[in-house]
Structures are given as structure tokens and as C-alpha cells.
Amino acid sequence: MLAEVITDAYNSLVKTSDFNELKAIVAQLAQAQQRTEQRMEELAQAQQRTEQHMNMLAMRMDELAQEMKLFARGLTQVRADLGGLSRSVGYALENEAYRMLPAFLLRQHNLQVIDRLVRTEIAGEEINIFGKVRRNGQELLIVGETKLQLDERRSNRQEESETLAQLARKVQVVRQSHPGLEIVPLIITHFARPSFIRYAAEQGVIVVQSFEW
Template identity: 35%
Template sequence: AQKKTEIRVNELAEAQKKTEQRLDSLTQKVEALAEAQKKTEEEVRKLAKGLRETRQMVGGLSDTVGYSLEDRAIKSLPQLLREQYQIEVKGRLVRKFIEYNGLKDELNIFGEGESDGKPLYILGEAKARLSKKHIDRFLKKIQRLKFYKVITEENFMFFVTYSAEPQIEEYAKDKGIEIIWSYEV
């Protein structure tokens, strides 16, 4: 019985030793995983920073394209409006921030004009690729300006764009907005 007990104790000791070895091995693997996790988190942080920087650069490029289109339009629109829409621009067309009632809106192209002897506001935006979202935002902006009586006269609303899908063109026309193509300005 003593011999069997000693054998059993030795077997248990051997099993304990193997368990401890496995535990040591698992501990090393967990530590390695924790280190790998730290490295992964650092790489994800670097990627997120890079993505933010890329977004800023793309936003800057988008602004450059938009401002370029606006600048061309502002310069050539008076003649185009006169010839195609019988609108005479009074003064200059400008990019303008309009402040009212504690709010502020930017219009890419803003000016005053006259059509058939009646005064009107010339209100436009320049977008590289026109979308329904752009049109809806523009209309909300115009509604706010009307609500706060910033603009009270008739308006000529338009977008200058490089591209718009046919359904977007139709949507704009249904909303009383003219599309002026980039190659016209």
C-alpha cells in the first residue's frame, strides 16, 4: 500500500510538474499576445493618425477644386447671366459669409442683379459633383435666409458643377435651381 501511495504521489508530482510547465508556457504566450496587442494598438493609432492627415489633404484638394470653380464662375458669370438669363449683375459677385440672428451661412456665389427691371439676389454654389444632398442643404440655407429676411426679393438660384447625373439635374430644375456647367464659365 505504501509503495502504491508513493507511486501515486510520484505520478501526481509528475502531473503537477507538467501542469506547471503548461502554465509557464501559457503565461509566456499570454505575455507575447499582450505585447503583440500593444504593437497592434500602436499601429492602429498610427493608421488612424495617417487617415486623419489624408482626410485633411483630400479636404484641402476638394477645397482647391471648389474654390477654383467658384473663382472662374464669379469672373465669367456676369456675361453668362446677361446672355443666357437676361440678368444684369449690379456690383460684383462675391463669396460671402452672411451673419444673421446669431447664425452664419456661407454662399459660394452671392450678388445682386436685375431682371426685367426687377431686383433679385443671385445665389449660387459651386460643386465638383452635384448631389441631391448639396441641393437640399442649399435650399435649407436659402429658406433660413428668407425666414430671417436677409433676402426678400426674387432669387436666381444655381449650381456651377463639373458633373451631375440626369436625375440630379431634374431634381434641381424641379426645385427652381439652374445648373451651369463648368465648361460654360
């Protein structure tokens, strides 16, 4: 009986081998925890670097936004300057036309200018070339539009149609303010493609190129 009690007590005791095995497991867990903590530290550092990078990126984006604003302002100014230059060149063409058209119209189209050609505004519509002419004793009106260039390689059919539509609108305004007078529509330009000249002629519009006078 005593022997059985001693045997049971012995079996209940943790064996040395089991204890050593437990120690090994604890050591492995400690190493795993250490690796986990190290990995967490690496992730924290990586996150910090990412946040720094994102902050730098945000600053750069702000800088780019400011640069884009400056660029947009500069582009607006360039467009304004180009628009002013275009208007200046357009006015120069008109001023040349006022001097040269009378002789040209008489020579090429039997149209004698009665009053000097002017730039004017009728019913809120700007008329680039306006004046009275006479042909075979009949008094008529000249209504002209200036375009620096009408080149198919730089303007499409739609733009050409818009030019003629703009002129037609001005002719209509003049016709309403001067009923009973025939109107001669014309376009003054430095250069126009032959196809546009033919197209305009089909609409009853005279195209005059500056080198012709």
C-alpha cells in the first residue's frame, strides 16, 4: 500500500525532462515575442518614414499648385498680350485698307468711293470697313470685315463659315439701319486660299488680299 502511494506521488511530480522542455518552449516564445517587437519597431519606423515622405509630397504639391497659379497668370497675360498684338495688327490692316481700297475697288470692281471708308459701330455691331460707293450711277454701301489670314492649313471650314456668318450678321444690321440701299460685302485679308475665295464668291462676298492693291 505504501509503495502505491509513493508511486502515485512520484508520477505526479514534474519530471526534469518535462521541465526542460517547458523552459525551451518559454525561450522560443520569448524569442518570438522579441522578433515580433523588433518587427513592430521596424514597421513603426517605416510608417514614420512614410509619413515624412507624405508630408514632403504634400509640401511639394503645394509648391506645384503655387507654380501652376503663377503659370496660369503668366499664360493669361501672354494671351492678353497676344490678343492686343493681334488687334494692333488687325487695326494696321484696316488702316492700310482705308487708304488703298478706293483705288482698288474702282479699278477692279467699278466701285467709286463717295465718302471715305471708316470704322464704325451700328446698333452695337462693330463694322471694320464702312462707306458709301457708287457704281453705274447707283449708290451702294460697303460693309467689310478684316481677317489677318484665311488659310485652310490653319483654319478649318467651320472657321471660314463663321467668318462669313459674322460678316452676314453685320450686313443685316447695316441693311436694317439703311433700308433700300444695296450692300457690297467684302473681306480684307493678307492672304486667303483660293478655295475660300471661291467659297466666299458663291456667297456674294468680295475677298481682297492686301498684296492685290
